[in-house]
Amino acid sequence: MKTNRLLRTLRLLTALQSARRLSVQDLMRLVRVSRRTLFRDLEALRIAGIPIEYDHNSRSYMIEEDFFLPPMAFSEQEAFAVLMTLRRICPNLDLPYQAAILSAALKLENSLPAWLRRQTITALSHIFIRPVPRHRIEGFDRIFACFQEAVVNRRTVNIQYSRTSEGGFVGMELCPVHLVLSDQRWHVLAKNPRNHEIHCLSLDRIQSVEPAGKRFLLDPRFSVVDHLGNAWSISPEGKLHTVRLRFMPEIATEVISVQWHHSQRVKREPVGSAILEFRVDGLNEILWWILSYGDLVEVLAPKVLRDRVCQIAAQTLEANR
Numbered sequence: 001m002k003t004n005r006l007l008r009t010l011r012l013l014t015a016l017q018s019a020r021r022l023s024v025q026d027l028m029r030l031v032r033v034s035r036r037t038l039f040r041d042l043e044a045l046r047i048a049g050i051p052i053e054y055d056h057n058s059r060s061y062m063i064e065e066d067f068f069l070p071p072m073a074f075s076e077q078e079a080f081a082v083l084m085t086l087r088r089i090c091p092n093l094d095l096p097y098q099a100a101i102l103s104a105a106l107k108l109e110n111s112l113p114a115w116l117r118r119q120t121i122t123a124l125s126h127i128f129i130r131p132v133p134r135h136r137i138e139g140f141d142r143i144f145a146c147f148q149e150a151v152v153n154r155r156t157v158n159i160q161y162s163r164t165s166e167g168g169f170v171g172m173e174l175c176p177v178h179l180v181l182s183d184q185r186w187h188v189l190a191k192n193p194r195n196h197e198i199h200c201l202s203l204d205r206i207q208s209v210e211p212a213g214k215r216f217l218l219d220p221r222f223s224v225v226d227h228l229g230n231a232w233s234i235s236p237e238g239k240l241h242t243v244r245l246r247f248m249p250e251i252a253t254e255v256i257s258v259q260w261h262h263s264q265r266v267k268r269e270p271v272g273s274a275i276l277e278f279r280v281d282g283l284n285e286i287l288w289w290i291l292s293y294g295d296l297v298e299v300l301a302p303k304v305l306r307d308r309v310c311q312i313a314a315q316t317l318e319a320n321r
Helices: 001-017 024-031 035-047 076-092 098-111 116-126 142-152 224-226 249-256 285-290 303-319
Strands: 052-055 060-063 155-162 167-183 183-190 198-202 208-214 242-245 263-268 274-281 297-301
Touching: 001 024, 001 035, 001 060, 024 035, 024 060, 052 116, 060 285, 076 098, 076 116, 098 116, 142 155, 142 167, 142 208, 167 198, 242 249, 249 263, 249 274, 274 285, 297 303
Parallel strands: none
Antiparallel strands: 052 060, 155 167, 155 208, 167 183, 183 198, 242 274, 242 297, 263 274
């Protein structure tokens, strides 16, 4: 077998052994080969005795759980990428288990050959990431771990949740189904055991969480992507709107360089401005994003959103006279 094909096949085996279910598209992207070449490599692994299975329901490939092959050594880029993530990026994100992240980074460093460890540490010393504002949650690791265990084992929890508008806390029993990180804030998607509706709760408003121990069932067809639908961020409101915004020339290029929403459509105007159009479920979340651009954005539609922006601008002016 040629060297290039051998390395490619080993990368494919490493991906399949990750315990994830990977589609044909996932594998083509990871190994960077055509569909035809991928199937040829999969067949070569089967001939070599690797127990690769295809699941028709999820349309994905996997390796039997009991099969194990020691992983290959890290390449220079792999070592740098992983350590940059663990030592530079993760500490600046609202991620749980920060102590465990640091411990994992140290273990990885110590497992590298001396020359690669020196080279990677030197490269990392020239990487600086400015800290971003973070939501500080008292006892975050414990709260996250409790929800994580409840999600995995399908067990209910009892929580005390802050009522920001009314003050105080309200107790409730929940069936946690998914943890979601959006806009530097953690949320839990949880089913109400009484009416079976899915609610989205912010972890920074949870005062306490305790296991309740009751088992619950979740529709196997439930999908986080489908649930969020066309929400701008994390909270669909049940009504679709076509939002059209004109960004001024001073900011247009910067704004259109980002894919803000999967429904985004862009039209560049001759004078340098740009019109962005979105199809979103609910207006409350996109409203505050629009306001962050001040007078560099004009709301063209819908009228109810334009009126709300004008109202807040007038109130802001009055408050700062």
